[in-house]
Amino acid sequence: MFENLQDRLGSVLKGLTGRGSLSEADVSAALREVRRALLEADVALEVVRDFTARVREKAVGAEVLKSIKPGQMVVKIVHDELVEMLGSEGVTLDLNAPAPVVIMMVGLQGSGKTTTTGKIAARMTNRDRKKVLMASLDTRRPAAQEQLKQIGEQTSVDTLPVIKGQDPVAIAKRAVQAAKFGGHDVVILDTAGRTHIDEPLMVEMAEIRKQANPHEILLVADSLTGQDAVNLARNFDSRVGITGLVLTRMDGDGRGGAALSMRAVTGKPIKLIGTGEKMDALEEFHPKRIADRILGMGDIVSLVEKASETIDAEKPRPWPRRWPRASSTSTTWPNS
Ligand SMILES: Nc1nc2c(ncn2[C@@H]2O[C@H](COP(=O)(O)OP(=O)(O)OP(=O)(O)O)[C@@H](O)[C@H]2O)c(=O)[nH]1
Ligand SMILES: [Mg+2]
Secondary structure, three states, rough: HHHHHHHHHHHHHHHHHHHOOOOOOEEEHHHHHHHHHHHHHHHHHHHHHHHHHHOOOHHHHOOOOOOOHHHHHHHHHHHHHHHHHOOOOOOOOOOOOOEEEEEEOOOOOOOHHHHHHHHHHHHHHHHHOOOOOEEEEOOOOHHHHHHHHHHHHHHOOOOOOOOOOHHHHHHHHHHHHHHHHHHHOEEEEOOOOOOOOOHHHHHHHHHHHHHHOEEEEEEEEEEOOOHHHHHHHHHHHHHOHHHHEEEEEEOOOOOOHHHHHHHHHHHHOEEEOOOOEEEEEEEOOOHHHHHHHHOOHHHHHHHHHHHHOOOOOOOOOOOOOOOOOOHOOOOOOOOO
């Protein structure tokens, strides 16, 4: 994932870093390329616009650090803005509620809800020593409840016994009750998916929510989906209200930009990523690590970070304190 984006951004920014001086026109040209690279990677237009505007603003106001070349400064700014776009700090699942804490999984058909349910349950059981109950609310696909049962057996996690003919809302109610009686810390509700967002799906999700009062509602989204992913996230958030995102198939070789947009569009944190089909292929999402991976210029970023740390000890050079204005594109930074 992100290979193309990494190549493109890498070559644009490398062109800047070696230069001793940089005009505003140079920065504008580079930002146009950055914009194109992000759009080609499927990052949503509104997110790209915001991103490039912020980079430009920061680059224009950037202070000159003695030991840093302007191009390196721009790399650092792009890096920081990528981290910001991805959500700054890593956010994990919130279990801070009275037991049983209800987690509801929502998303389109085949996005990875059932697999992720198993992964989360297995991790909580093995790593966090929690007692977890999983319940399939998928009454549409004939084998769905059986699929979760098998995952439960495979991971040694309890699943709610299947009662044929029960509707999803009734199953949700029974699951929460069973978790209370069974002394479970967490109950995970795996809901049904559809090939596209439709009214009955949204109504069903809203009803389940009302019944089960989940503490976390996780939208599971396939990171290989293109621009539709953004509408998907927005729709689920406005209709059901999500508390976080799980991006699956991060092990695939898609462009990945849509996934990168979801956080910016919904404002909801990406809490976990799926990196394979196996039950242990689940990772926490660290915005900085992903940004590092996309940019692949860790050496420059840390160089600028170090220089910024010593900024107090270092006397800023008197000129130019700011990037040259558009009218003076001939003015260049006096870096050696
Ligand atoms: N490579 C890879 N495959 C995944 C990942 N997550 C899920 N899958 C696969 O995707 C397929 C669909 O996963 P499910 O968990 O059944 O998806 P779902 O959202 O429950 O599907 P429905 O219940 O039909 O809506 C399965 O073959 C999974 O093994 C992942 O992170 N990486
Ligand atoms: Mg499923």
